[in-house]
Amino acid sequence: MSKPTLSKIAATLGLSVATVSKALKDYPDISFATKKKVKELAEKLNYTPNSYAQSLRNQESKIIGLIIPEIVHHFFANIILGVVKAAEKEGYLVITLQSDEKYEVEKKQIELLLNKNVDGILISLADNTVDHKHVKHIKDSGVPVVLYDKISKLINCHKIVIDDEKAAFDATKHLIESGCKKVAHIRGPLKPQTTIDRFKGYKRALKHFNIEFDNNLVFETKNLSFKDGKEIADDIYRNHKDIDGVFAMTDLLATGALVRLQELGLSIPEDISIIGFSNWFLTKITTPRLSTVNQPGYEMGEAAFKMLLEEIDDHKNNRNVIYETVEIPTKVIIRDSTLKH
């Protein structure tokens, strides 16, 4: 019951291995009769080419690597799905690895993937990744690489991102246009670019509506956790009664604030509007349902794979590539935690 090979088919048919190979691939210089014979037997034996041999011969595996900071995560899981489905459509399979948001792990995993001779690598940088030698190393090895979501401007390659600044601008704009006069922002720690960009978008929206920026209305959290959201809500309730709108940098923070403010007796959105960010699953099941910004993970994954494939092809054909950064559009999703206008 061992796997049929070209040589076995060749032997039973009294042909050469080369002829069988060509027959199966419909080379024009093989007679119709031979092709028929070969294909029939191959079919009957359930022949499939040995992929190791093909890879060795063709120097390509039709496998790509995907490094993701956190697999158990609504947004990132959507990215995985987008990549996997897009890849499958094009005959590629995906090896997924989790970097745990750690530079050291990321580095090791790049080596694993490179040693496996994958045809390309998709990677979202860990938050604490500052040095980029490891990504450089991928490029030096002649392996195409595409950065998605958390990128670095210092690396020259294709990139797939969302425009965090614009998305945050839109979210804040929605709050203001729906009637909020005093809009607070719950942000994350200083470092990652996403935090900075969303903060910038918030500020730009205020400016756009001629509202003076007030640093007392910006609340910084360490963990982006549900609990952090609740604590900020306490602070708002006690010390900033005049706040009537909150743009939180993640849905989890927003949900924490939403839950706590209601516990404290406020009505949402009548007393205070809240909008989150990411459109996580949980936004659909809060009471009231949370307005948010859709962060299109699936589409990003899809786009990232397509760009990678393009580069793989360019690479095979020795075309030189001009690196692009593609922005996937976001959209404000208005549910019930903000006022309509």
Add this chain to the structure above:
Amino acid sequence: MSKPTLSKIAATLGLSVATVSKALKDYPDISFATKKKVKELAEKLNYTPNSYAQSLRNQESKIIGLIIPEIVHHFFANIILGVVKAAEKEGYLVITLQSDEKYEVEKKQIELLLNKNVDGILISLADNTVDHKHVKHIKDSGVPVVLYDKISKLINCHKIVIDDEKAAFDATKHLIESGCKKVAHIRGPLKPQTTIDRFKGYKRALKHFNIEFDNNLVFETKNLSFKDGKEIADDIYRNHKDIDGVFAMTDLLATGALVRLQELGLSIPEDISIIGFSNWFLTKITTPRLSTVNQPGYEMGEAAFKMLLEEIDDHKNNRNVIYETVEIPTKVIIRDSTLKH
């Protein structure tokens, strides 16, 4: 800048390919001096073996396949993570594919994986999978396969499961022991085994406490959705005022019921206790926080990989295997939606 190979190292060192290969693998019949020379040069050139060639030669790829019904799913994402991390530790990489809970897709993906000559396959059967020829085909191809979570008793292979019946028994028992007199059950559609087993566990718990089973207290839903949970809650409120405990077959159903019952003015857990199933992330952020049953995805993934690896080894060494079914223990997690006792 092309990849160094054994023959390049051999050439520059004036040795044969065979010697270099053996030196790198510390064969005892190579002199220390030669080993040193070879290793130093390999190190310097950053030599890594070509994995295609190794695979072809050794007939193994150190890659396994993982077929999962739904990637964007808290429980399944945890399984992926468990598999990926356990595999990485043993030098294996994981190709992940999503079957969309469809038999046809499942079948196609098994072929993809088999054609890629993976060393083994991990698969959770789609809900609508009834025929098992495709899994049989894996075994016939001589590729180890382990079933996890959604299994079939008709297939003879290693399996990793939780004891749904016992878990449901424990959940119901907790409700009864904490004082509930009339315990309802929200269940899913008839087919999947998990639904059946959890229903059985519910019934056994009633029996264990000498409570008569009442089919009017069993609510069947089609989609296991948040909305379904809400609708059942309406039904309970209108027609079954005496129900004081609910065991829902998923956290989402439980959350729907919890939200709706509170909207209707009931206090939880004072008027009615609710317990869910799976310990999804969302259970921690409901108000009150949802009691549930922990479904250990990470551990299942880990265990599934370990079993697969064992079988891969057995297979390599021509040991014949006795198939086992391993149960990963679950645990009732008491939070605030059920009474303490």
Add this chain to the structure above:
DNA sequence: CTGAAAGCGCTAACAC
């Protein structure tokens, strides 16, 4: 202690 040689299964240039 080292190397020659065979072979894993497939592809493609070239010869016949």
Add this chain to the structure above:
DNA sequence: GTGTTAGCGCTTTCAG
């Protein structure tokens, strides 16, 4: 139209 040959890079047996 078909076959021969070489080779992808590595491992391992066997001879020296």
